[in-house]
Amino acid sequence: MTTHSEPRPAPLLAVEDLRVHFPVRGGWLGAQRGIVKAVDGFSLTISAGETVALVGESGCGKSTAGNAILGLAEPSGGRIVYEGIDLAGAAPRRRAELRRQMQVIFQDPVSALNPKLTIGQSVAEPLVVAGVPANERRRRVDELLDLVGLKASQKDRYPNELSGGQRQRVVIARALALSPKLLVCDEPVSALDVSIRSQILNLLMRLQQEFGLAYLFISHDLSVVRHIADRVVVMYLGVIVEEGEAETVFSSPAHPYTEALLAAIPLPDPKEQRRRKAIVLEGELPSPLDPPAGCRFVTRCPIREAGCAAVRPSLVPTPQGSRAACLVRFPAQ
Ligand SMILES: Nc1ncnc2c1ncn2[C@@H]1O[C@H](COP(=O)(O)OP(=O)(O)OP(=O)(O)O)[C@@H](O)[C@H]1O
Ligand SMILES: [Mg+2]
Numbered sequence: 001m002t003t004h005s006e007p008r009p010a011p012l013l014a015v016e017d018l019r020v021h022f023p024v025r026g027g028w029l030g031a032q033r034g035i036v037k038a039v040d041g042f043s044l045t046i047s048a049g050e051t052v053a054l055v056g057e058s059g060c061g062k063s064t065a066g067n068a069i070l071g072l073a074e075p076s077g078g079r080i081v082y083e084g085i086d087l088a089g090a091a092p093r094r095r096a097e098l099r100r101q102m103q104v105i106f107q108d109p110v111s112a113l114n115p116k117l118t119i120g121q122s123v124a125e126p127l128v129v130a131g132v133p134a135n136e137r138r139r140r141v142d143e144l145l146d147l148v149g150l151k152a153s154q155k156d157r158y159p160n161e162l163s164g165g166q167r168q169r170v171v172i173a174r175a176l177a178l179s180p181k182l183l184v185c186d187e188p189v190s191a192l193d194v195s196i197r198s199q200i201l202n203l204l205m206r207l208q209q210e211f212g213l214a215y216l217f218i219s220h221d222l223s224v225v226r227h228i229a230d231r232v233v234v235m236y237l238g239v240i241v242e243e244g245e246a247e248t249v250f251s252s253p254a255h256p257y258t259e260a261l262l263a264a265i266p267l268p269d270p271k272e273q274r275r276r277k278a279i280v281l282e283g284e285l286p287s288p289l290d291p292p293a294g295c296r297f298v299t300r301c302p303i304r305e306a307g308c309a310a311v312r313p314s315l316v317p318t319p320q321g322s323r324a325a326c327l328v329r330f331p332a333q
Pocket of ligand 2: 062063186
């Protein structure tokens with residue numbers, strides 16, 4: 001983690017007004033029935049060595065945003081700028097080079113690894129694609145396995161011979177093979193046993209310190225990001241409702257949705273738990289096929305007012321020091 005007193009350098013990645021819309025077809029002759037606005041005006045920056053946590057309920061568009069950054073989902077609008085270069089406008093070769101500096105760790109290490117390849121072969125795969133000679137590849141695979149806490153002697157094993165935590169270590173080793181600068185970690189510990197989650201989180205933090213890696217850490221579970229995030233971005237139905245330094249967002253949430261998310265995390269101290277305001281979200285996340293026209297949170301918001309359904313709030317600075325999009329609390333827009 002970076003310390004908060006350091007001046008923030010120019011961003012490694014800048015996402016500007018990203019939109020990812022999916023046409024929904026069905027019915028007679030597959031006519032278009034609507035548009036799922038999975039990501040609908042999403043802006044974010046990540047600096048070198050920084051951990052930005054992207055949080056929100058299931059279906060709010062976190063993975064779609066991450067996938068668009070990685071080039072795995074087609075943006076419908078907006079810009080993805082890496083080291084000052086707009087990826088959409090870059091020559092294909094340059095774009096591929098830059099994309100190589102961004103790697104991904106998905107939730108499920110079982111489906112991320114080919115069961116027919118040994119651990120060594122899986123970790124070597126990106127090096128083969130990049131044309132690294134065989135002898136150097138062998139040395140690098142041993143080095144990568146050591147970095148993630150696996151033994152070089154395990155490289156002839158197959159994924160089904162390893163535990164879940166070991167498999168995720170292999171996935172991390174493979175993601176590091178080409179020395180990336182940014183890792184998109186999409187729920188990297190959600191599929192793992194609770195007992196080994198902290199081991200994998202500690203490994204990610206150690207690797208970050210050693211290599212100055214930046215992380216976009218996607219999670220629906222705020223308790224997971226609490227100890228690792230420098231900044232937190234809270235997403236609701238395709239848009240950002242709050243963002244700020246992790247300490248600020250966790251200690252004084254500004255948006256009612258952030259408050260509700262935080263209220264769902266159990267506190268270790270039962271007395272503190274009883275003192276905390278009970279904020280329970282009503283109902284489910286509405287469909288992104290037909291999102292509310294004004295504030296997207298209006299249908300479930302405990303402090304909504306008449307104007308909220310009509311006007312879409314923008315992110316504005318809050319007295320807490322974060323930025324939040326709420327017309328009732330921060331009406332100066
Ligand atoms: N290819 C697609 N076509 C149509 N709709 C899609 C597609 N991919 C995602 N969606 C929809 O976009 C919305 C956002 O999905 P996304 O997977 O990004 O959410 P998420 O925040 O990552 O959720 P989770 O926490 O469950 O992983 C959902 O309503 C989903 O159904
Ligand atoms: Mg997801």
